[in-house]
Amino acid sequence: MKILFVGKINLDYNRVRVLINGLKKREDVEVRSYEFKKRSSFDKAHFLELEKDVDYIYVPPFRHQDIKLIKKYTSKPIIFDPLISKFMTKVIDYGHFWKAPIKYWLDFIPFHRADILLTDTLLHKKYFSKTFFISEDKIKVLPIGVDTTDFNHKKVLKFRDNVFKVGFYGSFIPLQGVDVIIDSAILLKDVKDIKFELIGDGVFYEKIKSKIAKHKLTNVLLKGWVKYEELNIEIAKYDICLGIFGKSFKTDIVIPNKVWHYAAMGKCIITKDTPGIKEVFTDNKNIVLIPNTAKALAETIFYLKSDFDKIDSVGVKAAEVIQTKYTEEHIADIFINAIK
Known part of the structure; x- marks a missing residue:
């Protein structure tokens, strides 16, 4: 299986580090990555060369805005791992209720455009499903876990x-x-x-x-x-x-x-x-x-x-x-x- 990690990828961020290091230990998985700092620097030709024979495309946490761009240039299944809801964080957590409409749609659109949506807990899955009207079948629970080479x-x-x-x-x-x-x-x-x-x-x-x-x-x-x-x-x-x-x-x-x-x-x-x-x-x-x-x-x-x-x-x-x-x-x- 070939998986392409795409977006502003912080390889030091715990969620990404744990997943990539775990996948690299498997002989049946090849991990590729294409990082771009902002959408204006997205290289379509380079992306198409990388994605042409992969099985899945993974978009890392917090990169909600990248889903639309990536979806435009690929028919491969996109796995989005948002980790957070912008609506929950800014509106519910911080109480910025005046931002509710825009933050809701910043979640709703990429959540629906992705083919597979990841969450870290079952409760988070239920929240995503109920709040954004997404079938639970589309949402997969992937615990955060630990890279035990660093923490042991x-x-x-x-x-x-x-x-x-x-x-x-x-x-x-x-x-x-x-x-x-x-x-x-x-x-x-x-x-x-x-x-x-x-x-x-x-x-x-x-x-x-x-x-x-x-x-x-x-x-x-x-x-x-x-x-x-x-x-x-x-x-x-x-x-x-x-x-x-x-x-x-x-x-x-x-x-x-x-x-x-x-x-x-x-x-x-x-x-x-x-x-x-x-x-x-x-x-x-x-x-x-x-x-x-x-x-x-x-x-x-x-x-x-x-x-x-x-x-x-x-x-x-x-x-x-x-x-x-x-x-x-x-x-x-x-x-x-x-x-x-």
């Missing part, structure tokens, strides 16, 4: 010392619920041996930074962005890793990249109790699920600090989930079986 529990060294480290990485957007994390740090500010480290930035970064300064929090360190290849080193240092705690609908139906990475590295994860997360993980077995409140998070962190046996047990079982079902090889298998 076997590479983790124990870094435990006298400080109990609680780690998070992500963008400071509504989905993440970073404000809940900071509020829990406020509740725990007098517990001297608990420290929070937050990697990333985003629209709420300055607001979070101001809140830390206002409450004179010495137990929170904002580290800014860290290179992808250094993320595993940072995660390895944490005793507990934090997922997402947002209040939006999107929070309830996705499993973010960070949770996959934490699990692959055998870390005990605390995250919001959602139906989406339960499609893969089980509370108090391979993850710790809580209400998305600062009080619940602070209490859970404080409790786990005195129970390293549970921390280790949950982490080991989280890694087992990845190793048995969600490595890059597993994701490639699911992908091939879904599109055949």
